[in-house]
Amino acid sequence: MNRRKDRIDELAATSGGGTATLVREAGAVDEKPGVSLIASAWKRLRRNPVFLIGATISLLFVVLALVSPFIAPHDPAVGYLLDKVRPQSNPVPGPEPGFPLGADDVGRDLLSRLIVGSQQTLLVGVVATLFGLAGGLVLGILAGAFGGWVDALVMRVVDVLLSIPSLLLAFSIAALATRATQLTVIIAVAAVQVPIFARLLRGSLLAQRHSDHVLAARALGVTERAVVFRHMLPNALGPVIVQSTLVLATSIIDAAALSFLGLGNPNDRRPEWGQMLGRAQQYIYDSPHLAVYPALCIIFVALGFTLMGESLREALDPKSRR
Incomplete structure (x- = not known):
């Protein structure tokens, strides 16, 4: 027994602090500064190779689209x-x-044409996503903040829209226009994204309705409008913003599909990847590269936004953090 005790004392001494350094006061807790959700998420994201790959692809695409007229x-x-x-x-x-x-x-x-076409592809994808986000915010706030018959009515409309395949719905809306333009593509793609944002925001607002800070604000006599826009909405926007990165990838694909089907901008002097893909189908056997290059560009960019969006969702969602 004494030999074992001497051995333990020897190991403790060689560790640099003696046996006294191994003894902590009962109940002592290490004090560490608090870390915000954004800082904690960024700490994980910068070590996530999937996020870094997706962010790099997305950043290169955005930069290329912005400078494309000058480098073509x-x-x-x-x-x-x-x-x-x-x-x-x-x-x-x-x-x-x-x-x-x-x-x-x-x-x-x-x-x-591939380089300059990135600008039109980015423009359609971003504007369609912003329009869809704006429409989804309006419906989501109405349903999640007020509830009751307003919630039931809005959600039934959203359910009907979600029951229709997204590309079929976008095709039907675009086909209603008397003349195919870039604006009709944006409106059609945005309309498809509205119910996605509306349902997501509505769920986030419902989760906020019975939280402590909302109940405290109501107990202090804060008006319902201030409760919704100052306390509930800012805390419910996180999942919606993350979803917008994923929706952006879908918007680019849907816009390219509509242009491929001939429902996009008919003026091919302003190239767009989906439009180039549709024009190349008549030469697909003899000159397949006319279709391969724009198709690879669409896939590559959509993959970048998808990887970045999935990584953001996992980093900000406590239930799916790695």
Whole structure:
């Protein structure tokens, strides 16, 4: 027994503090400064390779869209290689010096159209998401803040919209327009996103209605309007903002699908990836690269926003934190 005690004392001494350093006062608690939810989420996100990959892809896409008119090697609307287009033997000119990806069927530089097309794709995706978010906020606030028959009416409308496949609903709305334009695509895609945001915000507001800070505000005589907009809504927007990153990826895909089906902007002098994909289908067998490049761009960008959105959701949701 003495030998064992001596051995323990020797190990404690060699650790640098002796046996006294191993003894803590009963009930002592280490005091650490509090960490906000955003700081805690960022601490996890910056170590998450999935988030870093998604954020890098999304950032590169946004930067490319913003500077695309300045870095495109050629004007995407000018048929520089039109004289080399031969409908029978060479309908699509191949790569050559100054045109690394070749040209389309009217001699326009494919690389320049891909670069400039990112701007239109980003514009449609972001504006459609913002419109859908705005509409979802209105319906979600009405349903989640007031409840009763207002909640029942709004949610029945939302259920009907959610029961229809998103692309079919967007196609039906876009087809109602007398003339296909970029605005009709934005409205159609935004209408599909409204019920998603409305249901999510409504659930977040219902969870806030019986929280302690809301009950305390009502007990102090705070007006219902102030309770909703100053106490409930700010604490319910977190999941909605995270969802918007995921919806942005869906909006880009839906907008590309509508343009592919011919319901987008008919003016191909302003290229857009979905529009380029639809135009390339007639050359899919002889020149598949006309469809492969814009399709890869759409997939790559949608993947980036999806990875970033899923990582944000996991970092901010206590139930799914890793």
